[in-house]
Amino acid sequence: MKLSRSLLFLALAATSTGLLRADIVTLKDGKKLEGTILEQKPEGVLMKYKVTAKIMDEKFIPMAEIAPGGILKEMPEEVEIKELRKLVPTVDLMTAEKYEQLIQDRLRPFVNRYPGTPQADEIKKMIDELQLEKEKVVSGGIKLEGRWLTAQEARAEKANVDAYLIRQAMNDKAATGDWSAALREFDQLTDKKKFHLASIYYPKAVEEALAILTNYDAKLSQMIKDQPVLQKQRDESLKRLIEPDLTRAKSAIDKEVSDADTREELERKDSKWLTPYKYNLKLLQDLQKNVFAEKTKLQKVNIPQITKICEHLHQATIHFYADKIVDGELALAEAIKAAPANPEYGPIIQIYMNGFKQKRMEYAMKQQAAATNAVIGAPAVNPAAPGVGAPGVDSAVARALAVAGGQAPPAQPTAAMPQPVNAAPQGVVGQPQQVPVGTVPVQQPINPSMTPPPAGGVTPQAGVPMQQAAYAQPVAPAPAPAPVAPAPVEEESTISMDTILTVAGGAVVLVLLLVVLLGKKKPKGE
Numbered sequence: 001m002k003l004s005r006s007l008l009f010l011a012l013a014a015t016s017t018g019l020l021r022a023d024i025v026t027l028k029d030g031k032k033l034e035g036t037i038l039e040q041k042p043e044g045v046l047m048k049y050k051v052t053a054k055i056m057d058e059k060f061i062p063m064a065e066i067a068p069g070g071i072l073k074e075m076p077e078e079v080e081i082k083e084l085r086k087l088v089p090t091v092d093l094m095t096a097e098k099y100e101q102l103i104q105d106r107l108r109p110f111v112n113r114y115p116g117t118p119q120a121d122e123i124k125k126m127i128d129e130l131q132l133e134k135e136k137v138v139s140g141g142i143k144l145e146g147r148w149l150t151a152q153e154a155r156a157e158k159a160n161v162d163a164y165l166i167r168q169a170m171n172d173k174a175a176t177g178d179w180s181a182a183l184r185e186f187d188q189l190t191d192k193k194k195f196h197l198a199s200i201y202y203p204k205a206v207e208e209a210l211a212i213l214t215n216y217d218a219k220l221s222q223m224i225k226d227q228p229v230l231q232k233q234r235d236e237s238l239k240r241l242i243e244p245d246l247t248r249a250k251s252a253i254d255k256e257v258s259d260a261d262t263r264e265e266l267e268r269k270d271s272k273w274l275t276p277y278k279y280n281l282k283l284l285q286d287l288q289k290n291v292f293a294e295k296t297k298l299q300k301v302n303i304p305q306i307t308k309i310c311e312h313l314h315q316a317t318i319h320f321y322a323d324k325i326v327d328g329e330l331a332l333a334e335a336i337k338a339a340p341a342n343p344e345y346g347p348i349i350q351i352y353m354n355g356f357k358q359k360r361m362e363y364a365m366k367q368q369a370a371a372t373n374a375v376i377g378a379p380a381v382n383p384a385a386p387g388v389g390a391p392g393v394d395s396a397v398a399r400a401l402a403v404a405g406g407q408a409p410p411a412q413p414t415a416a417m418p419q420p421v422n423a424a425p426q427g428v429v430g431q432p433q434q435v436p437v438g439t440v441p442v443q444q445p446i447n448p449s450m451t452p453p454p455a456g457g458v459t460p461q462a463g464v465p466m467q468q469a470a471y472a473q474p475v476a477p478a479p480a481p482a483p484v485a486p487a488p489v490e491e492e493s494t495i496s497m498d499t500i501l502t503v504a505g506g507a508v509v510l511v512l513l514l515v516v517l518l519g520k521k522k523p524k525g526e
Contacts, residue, residue, distance in 0.1 A: 022079050023047070025061060026070035033061070037073055045071065077114040081122065084110060088126060090133060092143050093165070099134035103127055156321040160314065163189060163199035171208060179216035180273040180287070183209070183294070187271060198348050200314050203307040206298055213295040220276065220288040227281045234279070302341065309335045309345055316352055320359070329356055 023037040025047055035049030035056065044062040051057045087102060107127050111120045133143070140151030144164065149157055170185035186209045189196045196202055234253070241249055260277040267274045272290050277283055312335035319328030332352050339345050 022074045024072040024074070025049070026067045026072070027061075027065055028067045028070075030067075037071070040071070077110075077117055077119040080110060081119045084123060084126070088129065089146065090130065090143065092145060093161070094133075094137065094143065096134050096137045099130055099137065103130055103134075152321065153318075156318050159195050159317070160199050160201060162194075163196045163201040163205075166196065167201050167205045167208070170205065170212075174208075174212050174215075177219075179212055179219065180275055182212050183216070183273040184271045186212070187273070192344065192347070195348060197344060198310055198313045198317075200307075200310050202310055203303050206301055206303060206306075210295065210298050213291050213298070217288065217291045217295070220284055220291065223276060223278055224281065224284045224288065227278060227284060230278060305338050306342060306345075309338050309342060313345075313348070313352065320352075320355060323359070325356060325359055325363070332356065 023035060025033045025037070025045060027033070033047060033049040035047055037045050037047050038058070039046040042063065044060055044064075045066070046058070046060050048056055048058045084106065087106065090099075090102075107123050107130070110123050111127075114120045136143075136148060140154060142149050142154045142157075142161065144157065144161060154161070166185055166188050170182045170189075173185060174182035186205060188194065189199070189202055189205050238246065238249060238253075257279070260280065264274050264277070264280075264283065274283065274287065276287055312331045315331035316328045316335065319325075319331060332349065335345070335352075336349060339349055
């Protein structure tokens with residue numbers, strides 16, 4: 001019968017109690033021996049202690065050599081809890097499943113093994129803390145760089161979270177020496193269709209990618225230097241072989257080359273960062289050319305400047321989801337200041353501008369709808385269907401009544417807001433701010449001849465060229481112009497009030513005509 005992970009851990013702990021001990025014996029000369037006391041007698045102690053970090057020795061230490069009170073015996077629970085304490089604070093972006101696994105597989109077994117001990121009480125408090133963190137995750141919150149974000153903040157930070165994970169994967173692969181895989185991760189951050197360029201983690205990733213490229217260049221240089229030597233050694237080894245070993249060796253080499261060629265063909269479809277093969281000199285040389293080109297390109301990046309752009313765009317995103325239009329546009333204006341020197345951010349900034357413009361339009365329409373409904377005595381919003389009049393009142397009739405009262409027609413429901421970042425959910429949270437007297441003039445690009453990116457936060461399709469908008473320094477806020485009535489809303493395809501009155505009048509005339517005719521016709525026998 002198989003043991004569960006918890007039972008297996010318990011069994012291993014029970015059989016290795018002696019190994020878990022971390023006893024310390026202090027000698028009279030001040031030297032301390034750390035290890036496990038195997039036996040203690042009045043005349044001395046038998047101890048297995050560490051000579052070095054990896055070498056253990058066992059000897060009997062007379063009591064005459066031990067300092068008074070110099071025997072410190074550590075219990076197993078005191079040793080085990082040292083490792084468990086390392087679990088808090090928890091790592092970033094842990095899932096609810098990971099929290100549950102940590103609690104059930106590591107912490108609760110400890111409490112069951114050492115009930116009633118101070119260490120068990122400490123672990124119980126740790127369990128309570130992790131349970132609270134798990135509840136935050138279940139409710140949509142996340143932990144990013146040691147700080148907790150609410151569900152709403154997590155939605156606004158979605159693009160940053162994605163970029164953080166990609167950057168983490170890049171560094172993890174670089175740590176194993178898999179430079180090509182690390183650079184494939186970095187390519188995801190530079191993909192303009194995914195908005196990772198606007199992440200606060202992109203500038204940091206650029207610096208790290210430069211270090212990766214430097215290390216990769218050194219490795220490729222060595223591999224290119226070693227390739228002729230390795231090839232010569234392989235050829236000479238084949239010459240010394242006789243059948244059947246020669247045939248088997250050639251078959252193994254052919255399979256290895258075939259596998260390398262297949263891998264190269266598959267990887268080439270998705271990336272220029274291919275897995276190097278030490279016998280393929282041309283592949284190694286091509287990779288080094290790619291490294292040189294990428295390194296040259298990244299060295300031209302003004303990291304302090306793009307750091308400022310990304311920070312301001314990050315603030316604009318947070319304000320966008322908090323419905324702080326003015327603050328968001330101010331942050332966007334700061335990003336625009338550095339945009340001319342970084343044209344790759346032009347389309348991204350344009351989408352942010354479209355987003356705030358749409359938000360202002362929606363807010364203005366909501367204000368006008370509220371004013372119109374106040375005049376006709378109808379509620380501003382139908383909770384069952386936002387943007388629609390009171391239940392039971394036809395929207396066309398409501399508009400006709402508004403027109404008859406000298407008011408503009410109520411606004412139609414608008415579509416979802418364009419997203420300033422592609423991964424963040426649509427919608428507006430909370431109530432919009434009042435439009436201030438002065439606004440930041442970022443609603444239109446300075447160069448109108450440039451083609452703006454698609455509205456709604458949708459990035460261009462692959463293969464479809466798109467010009468990048470150019471931006472100039474923003475000017476000081478100007479007084480707001482006089483309110484302009486929004487464009488008239490297209491009427492629904494329903495019968496107007498004039499048509500209704502015409503049809504009703506016609507019906508009355510018809511009835512009167514029938515009455516006259518019937519009055520002239522006398523019934524027989526009358």
